[in-house]
Amino acid sequence: MFKNNIKIAWRSLKKQPFFTFLNTFGLAIGMAGALLITLYIHDELSYDRMFADADRIYRINADVKFGGLPEQLGESPEPMAETLMRDYPQVELATRLRNQGSILLRKANVTANVKELNSTFADSTFFKMFGIQLLDGDAKTALKDPNTLVLTRTAAEKHFGINNAVGQEMVLNNLGTFRVTGVMEDMPKNSLLRDHTVFMSMPSFQYAQIGHWGSLNYYTFVKMVPRADMAAFQEGLNSLIGRYLIPWIQDFYPGMTEESFKASGNFINYSAMPLTDIHLYSNMKSELSANGSIQNTYILSFVALFLVILAVVNFMNLSTAYSMKRAKEVGVRKTLGSNKSDLVRQFLTESGLICFLSLLIAVGIAFLALPFFNELANKAISIPFANPVFWLAIVLATILLGLLSGTYPAFFMSRFIPVKVLKGSGLSNLGGSKVRNSLVVFQFAVSILLIVATVVVYQQLSFIQSKELGYDKEQILVLEDINNVNGQEQALKSEILRLGQVQHVTLSSFLPTPSARTGQTFFKEGANNQEDAINMEHWRVDHDYLSTIGLELVAGRDFDVRIPTDSSAIIINETTLRTLNVSAENAIGLRISSDLGASEEDITYQTIIGVVQNFHYDSMRNNIESLCLAIGRFPGSMAIKMTAQNTASTVSAIEGIWNDIAPGQPFNYYFMDDSFNNSFESEQRLGQIFSIFTVLSILIACLGLFGLATFNAQKRTKEIGIRKVLGASVSQISYRLTTDFLKMVGWAIIISLPIGWYAMNKWLEDFSYRIEIQWWMLLLAAFLAIFIAVVTVSYQSIKAAIVNPVKSLRTE
Known part of the structure; x- marks a missing residue:
């Protein structure tokens, strides 16, 4: 019987090629998209699991607040490893x-x-x-x-x-x-x-x-x-503060106790994070390499699920819609002795065959698209054709998909009453329209939801890239590995400044884009208690840093090479003012020191000579923290501010100077704006992935809508002919046929927009600097959905409306 069912299913599919194409292609697109996302998620979940005993390896993290904003670090103190080995049997x-x-x-x-x-x-x-x-x-x-x-x-x-x-x-x-x-x-x-x-x-x-x-x-x-007791180990980690950290601090502050340390509002908490959780769950200030995001993984999981559901909904919609054409077939089969279970098996066999054909096409599409997907996602994913587990999972998923997509149509068509369908009476009232309409609403609700997400992601990226950063990143060339010139940094700087297209040059490893970072604890003069600690980033720069990077002074002055005392001067940002609890004008002349615990005669002070406007030197996900600039020789990099003309020739001229001063050494450089854009690479990739799969979801929804519009037009052929005979115009008939579908899109808009607004607001909460979701973004998603629906349906509506009414009325 199974072989017979296969033969009948194949003949049935060949008899209705348009229906077969819509179902097969729709399922294939959904399955291919879901397969690519599943491979991506599997790769994300596999991070660091290849190491021996990975499930027993943990990283020690530190949550710290000391004289500034709280920080989450993936690093811990130098003696931590030795102490844990010595004191903890776990x-x-x-x-x-x-x-x-x-x-x-x-x-x-x-x-x-x-x-x-x-x-x-x-x-x-x-x-x-x-x-x-x-x-x-x-x-x-x-x-x-x-x-x-x-x-x-x-x-x-x-x-x-x-x-x-x-x-x-x-x-x-x-x-x-x-x-x-x-x-x-x-x-x-x-x-x-x-x-x-x-x-x-x-x-x-x-x-x-x-x-x-x-x-x-x-x-x-x-x-x-x-089988170590991790709860006991975690509790033991917290005891390290009283046993080791406080005694170390007492070398500088003899009166310090654990209670007074906590009472000041400062804290240090150590914790153990599983190695296998780091990639997706860790977003510390310091990481060994760029991590992923469990939030993005969840989002993509839902996208994959939605693609499959949309494809299944398409199948169910089209199958029940086309059931009228097969009503007499069902009636004949029942008259000849087929029972309900036989019919269900037949129709499930047909859905299974379509799913199998879709699977073959989906694997082919995924294979062809994988190189482009890898480039988009910055991955090296491959389809594991040689892995039997992969094929087993694919086959089981296809069988499940066949059952999900075919069960409702199979039971729906097997309920037809032979007498009614063979007489032709009641064919237009076979039912299922409410279910079909609900499924169309669901399809477009998902598509609108993805459109909202795509619009919001791109608007946030646009906001980040166009936001006033507080410094000038355009036309700044960063020359790396300056220590290759063997002490001739100033000679290199002087020669480059001679070029007519060069405006400013500065030597520093510390730049607003991803670069070297260092933090240090300071105290105001006369206030050296730990409650008065000021923790801030400490950048070593030269005298031309502000003019090259384009930092704006709000008070005081810039470094001056003619003033020898500027070697012990610093310039702070506006956030540091709030930590010091002074105004910009009153901050000028204040002295601070990093000599923790030194006697008064041994303390070296640094004098604040200027305050710069806050500028973004970290991710937009984080707030701007305290920062100071000081003169120092740490010239790992050189930043060169150029004019906008003849950039290529300027770079070539700089390379010539480099080769003269450092012959044989590699000439490595990048542009600061490129480095800034790269720091938001994960968000850019997420936006691109969203765009692609949003288009796929819309394509699947449109395939289904196109099929339903075709069926609806055929179903109402005589009605259209009568209306034309009675004087209805083509536009009136097209409008009537289209309006029915627009009602469903309207319900989809009402359902999806609040959900999209809430979901994307949750996503935006990860950014300290973010957009507000505007009304026009939601309106744009709704308009796009309506436009897509009208374009999809109108072709079949107009085609049906212009048919000669004589032909329409002769239709059996």
Whole structure:
């Protein structure tokens, strides 16, 4: 019987090619979109699960408030790892990482440096912690001694080759010589260390063993013993403050107690986060690499679900709508002895066959679209064709989809009464119209919801990119790795300033776009209690920083190279004024110090000489925090303000100067506005993904609406002929046919707009600086839905209205 059902189903599908195309193509589009999103979500959920005992590895986080706004950090103090290993029996192993960022690396016998974008100092237990095997070298001792490092496969091949790297000498940042002691495989793309290529031994870092409980600069990972009591461990973490942090602070403040520390409003809370949660649940101020978002994952999960549901709704709608054409078939079958269960099996077989055909098309569409999707999502996803679990999941999902989409039409058509349908009476009242109308409303409600989301995401991105930032990011070229010029920074700066297209030049690693960051605690003169602490970012700049970056002074003056005392002067931002509780004018001349706990005669003060307008140097998700600028020599980068004319020739001229001063050294640069835009890459990608899948959802909804409009026009052929004979115009008939569908779109608008407004307001809450959802955004989504519906339906309406009424009235 199954073979017979398949044959009948195939013949039935061939007899109605238009219906088959709409159903198959609609399902295929929905399944292909859902498949791509499912692969994306699977990749997001797989982060860091490849490491040995990943479920037992945790990172120690710190929530801190000390003289400023609260901060959430993924880093902890330098002694944390050793202390946990010594004091906590639940800890089996601990290791630390100290992120170094980009470095310059070269073989000892060459002069040209190679830039490695991501490097870190690591304890010798690092490889054991994550179960990493070396391709060459001994993992137990590779990072044990000072001035040793391990390269990934990519880095080793770049410098020596895999088999020739171990034992070689390399010069780091033109300063120290390191010996290569191992080569490891590249870190997986779905790991938190995916971009890191150089791992240097922790003993090489001079501040790694000073017992500094106030420095939160180390990523500390612990591996717990099996079935460890995490609640007890978490409680023990909180006890570290009284046992270690407060005694360390008492070296500077002898009267400090844990109670007085908490009473001041300051706090430090340590917590353990599972390694496998970091990528999706961690959004700390400091991360080893860019993380994803569980919120975005949920959103995309709903989008995938909506696509499948929309495709299923299409099938149900079209199947029940076309049931009138098959009513007599059902009547004949019942007359010849078919019972209800036989008919249900037949119609379910047809829906299953359509789903199977849709699956083949969907996999093909997904395969062809995957390279573009990977580029859009910045992924390296592949379809696991060789994995039997993948095919099992696909087949089971297809069977389930066939049952979901075919059950209602199957039971609906199997209820037809043979006498009525064979006589032809009551064919126009077979029922199901309320269900079909409800499903159309649901389809368009989902589509409108996605339109609202897309509009809001793009408006937020537009707001971010056009917002007044408080500094000038346009036409600023940032030249990296200035330490390659071997002390000739000023000569390079002077030569570049000679170019006619260059307006200003400054030396500093600290820029408003993603760059070096450093925080420090200060005290006003005469107020050195911990309640008076001011925690703020401390940037080292040169005398031309403000003019180059375009920062606006609201009080005081800029640094002046002719004033020697400016070497101990600072310029603060407006947020710092609120922390100091003074006005901009009264802040000028105040002295502050970072010499925590020093005697009065040993304190070095810095004098505030200016106040700059607040500017955004962090993500729009975060508030602007306290900041001060001071003169200092940390010229890892050079920012060059250029005119808008002949940018390419100016860059070429700067490269020529670079090659003269630093021959053989890499010329690395970027534009500040590009760096700013890249900092919102995840939001931009989300907006693009939303746009694509919104278009897909609208396409699926339109396919269904087009099919229903076609069916409706055929169903009302005689009515249209009679109306034309009685004098109705083409426009009147088209209007009447279209209005029925617009009522359903109207209900969809009423349902979806409040939900869209609420959902996107929740999404916007993640941004400290955000737009308000305006009425016109919701109106635009409603107008687009109405326009799409009218365009979809009007073709069939007009086509039906212009048919010769003689032909319409002859229709059987």
